[in-house]
Amino acid sequence: MQTESDLPDMPDGQCRNERPVMIHLKYCGGCNPEIDRRAVVKRLEELFLSNNLKVEFDFNSNRNTDLLILVNGCPHACLEEDLNPAIMTPCFSIQGAMIDYRPVTEEELPHILYEKIIAIL
Numbered sequence: 001m002q003t004e005s006d007l008p009d010m011p012d013g014q015c016r017n018e019r020p021v022m023i024h025l026k027y028c029g030g031c032n033p034e035i036d037r038r039a040v041v042k043r044l045e046e047l048f049l050s051n052n053l054k055v056e057f058d059f060n061s062n063r064n065t066d067l068l069i070l071v072n073g074c075p076h077a078c079l080e081e082d083l084n085p086a087i088m089t090p091c092f093s094i095q096g097a098m099i100d101y102r103p104v105t106e107e108e109l110p111h112i113l114y115e116k117i118i119a120i121l
Contacts (some may be wrong), residue, residue, distance in 0.1 A: 021048070021053065021066050021121065022052035023058065023068075023117075024057075024061065024065040025069050026059075026068065026069070026079050028073050028077075029078070029080050031074075032073065032074045032096050034096075035106045036106070041071060047110055065089060066090065070083070072094055072096060074096040075096045077093060090120055
């Protein structure tokens with residue numbers, strides 16, 4: 001698998017990928033958030049851009065995307081309840097201050113998620 005370190009360095013202002021990474025985002029209802037869900041996604045977007053990678057977030061479930069991110073504000077992870085098990089798109093789920101049910105700080109969330117995404121690209 002290709003990782004970020006395997007990609008060639010690009011001059012400032014140029015992106016490594018011509019086609020943006022298409023990420024379908026689903027936000028929970030936010031009834032009991034432990035984290036600032038939008039801030040985590042914004043920091044994730046900034047990580048892509050700072051590494052010269054194009055990213056496009058999509059909220060339309062009818063479009064083809066490269067992966068799905070479930071942004072749950074708490075450990076209940078209500079978005080996982082409606083997840084179709086037949087979905088073939090890689091899926092990552094944030095469960096409040098956890099990812100893959102592993103506790104992390106809110107500041108670590110976008111970095112860990114970014115590394116997981118790069119590992120499958």
